Amino acid sequence: MTTDGSHQVLTFVLGNETYGVDILRVQEIRGWSAVTKIPHAPAHVLGVLNLRGSIVPIVDLRMRFALERVEYTTVTVIIVMSVSTPAGRRDFGVVVDGVSDVVDVNSAEVKPAPELGSRSATDYIRGLVSVAERMVVLLDIDRLIGRDLALSAGADGDEALAASAA
């Protein structure tokens, strides 16, 4: 990640908030299509999709952020991104309400996220930046999703199984 100069960020909307991710992590943007459910997955992992021959898990960011669920519509999009995890690069898709723009963000203007009680609640936020008078929350997707994927892969059966059996 660049520490100086500016870099490009893809912004997207989720409820009333605008979020941003490093554009270099974005593989593609596609419309919503039905996914295949996977057993024993965390609730926000909706299932998997066929992305040009590879099987890619799809995460609902609204559910991840504990926002109210909405119906998927024709404008609902999936942003396919790559995260780096201890196990190597992994691709996954996030369902968001809509994609807004690609903006240049000057690294110097990025403000750290304020500490809000528990640290784990905000450690996936790289910072906040103001773009055209809107607050954009820059996400660290490695922390946000990478850890989820590692968890879902590591703890596979038993916990999820016990949960589903309960």
Add this chain to the structure above:
Amino acid sequence: MTVDLTQFHAAFFEESFEALDAMEAALLKLDVGSPEPELINTIFRVAHSIKGGSATFGFSDIASFTHSLETLLDELRGGRMAVTVAVSDLLLKSVDVLRAMLRAVQAKQPIDAQRVSDLQFDLEVAIARKDEPPAAAGPAVAAAGALSQPGVGGEAAAPKPPRWRVRFHPYRELLARGNDPLRMLRELAALGELEVRVDAQMLPPLADINPQDCYLAWSLELPGEVSEEAIRQVFEWAEGDCDLTIERPACAPEGLREAGLPPQTPAATPAQPTHQAAAAQSPPPPRPEAPAKQEASVSALGDSGSIRVSVEKIDELMNTVGELVITQAMLSQLGSHFDGADAEKLRGGLAQLERNMRELQESVMRVRMLPISFVFSRFPRMVRDLAQRLGKQIELKLTGEQTELDKTVLEKIGDPLVHLVRNCIDHGIESPEARIAAGKSGEGTVHLDAYHRGGNIAVEVSDDGGGLDGERILAKARDRGLVGAGDTLTDAEVNELIFLPGFSTAEKTTDVSGRGVGMDVVRRNVKQLGGKVEVRSERGRGSRFTITLPLTLAIVDGQSVAVGTETYIVPLISIVESMQLKSTGVTRLSGHSEVLSFRGDYLPIIRLHELFGVEPRSRALHEGLVVVAEGDGRRVGLFVDDLLGQQQVVIKSLEANYGHIEGVSGATILGDGSVALILDVPGLIRAASTRAAA
């Protein structure tokens, strides 16, 4: 200029390992007493190229060891030493040591220096002792001597043309003209075994040395088989910057060597007067058959028109083709809805596309296929060593070596096969005395065979030994509490016992087998590949293990089943039967778990919708279907809504982007582009029993 040589390391290791395999194969074919010259040449070339490569990359230990090895091989090649059992053993050991050294260097780990130096010492002792040939070697040497009379020699023992002597005296400014004597020497070494003597007489005192000048001169000796042209080519760019003489004495130096005299080299004589046009001193033209022979050996060395492609690239290609297949399936589906004049043409075109696609897919699949000889090739050596160690006489028969298997399957089948072959040798084949007493020939046979059977590959390991001892197996099983004292088992059931974990009837534990890990590991490994192992045995006649494997790991024959809106694929190999249940066929045990009566057995029913958390079309057992599936020796009934159809599906990894899911082995992409999960029946059974316990 420095070149980063590490980029070539991977290729060097890969080629060296392959070359060592070739060397080992050649060694095993080598007949004691009357070795075939071409085989010795092959062996020599391997040692030589490894020596060259390791020297280039600075692996000096390997280079030094191969040098000793090469010296010994050269003695063999020149017929100055006979191939005895001891020598052949020494050479096989050298292969092992070289392999170990290469592996150590590759893994950046220290080399087992003691083992290396011990063997190197043995090699040198063997070379030194060649003049006192053992009794057995005597006639061979004599025979070779007789054959080396000019005109008498047949193909087998063609007399060697005399060696080339090259005097290379660079002028001081050679280096400044962009020539590098070291490179030239390396090139010469690549032509054949090169003897180098450096002449440092012209070297001034250290204080007077100009580091940009060349003060050294060399006397070189090369095998006579090398063409003069090839030697001249090496010096092509240095022409005019050096004195060069290339000559070949009329008489072979072999005579001198055998008389124990050091080979006479031009270094001993004063430097030749300057001859710019060295070609004027044209040596006698090489023997007519020499160039032809060289060509032949080049073609033997060279590849049969193949290229090295990384597996990654092929996988990419497979992915793209897989995508094309799906797109084509979508188009075909769409095309069937069209009406009108052109619709027929469109459908014709789509049908053609489908045929082409299938061919393309098959061709790409075939790229990943390798003949099973890659695995079989390790056995001659193994069998030879084991037989020797155990004092048994064993003939190894290999058939069907050209049967092709997917590379991934091939890599994983090696270890199970090694186990089986070891078992055959250790437990199966009896000692020569016991065999003769039983009216069989003293030499036992182990037979490895591979062939296609349906959509599968069968690999068989059979022996003509004593067969499985049913009584002993049963006694052992009772002893271990694996079988109840009162139970009676059929022969087939008894034979199955050997696949149980921790089961071994070997009376004494040897390092060959008998540690109780073996057959269960074999079965587990083969199962992981989607295959199965069966055994058939006849007392006193031998046993036969048959491994059945899918052609490729990339494709599985599957039955699609529907559960609610989801589609799952059950591998056909795990399916025993599918059936519709009558409401009477099911018993509820302790209120919750359901049990199905199937051919006198009671099978637990796994409701897939419950296990996977899917909303089913119906929860009533008689409204859906039950697929009886088998995994890890247990049978269960999988309750599904419907059977959809059988098809071959391309296996995609879920773990690449997500992770492992209990009860699921992977995913595939269906004709409409959607994803279906492929069930892993043993995993499902485990998941279900964990669940029942919870």
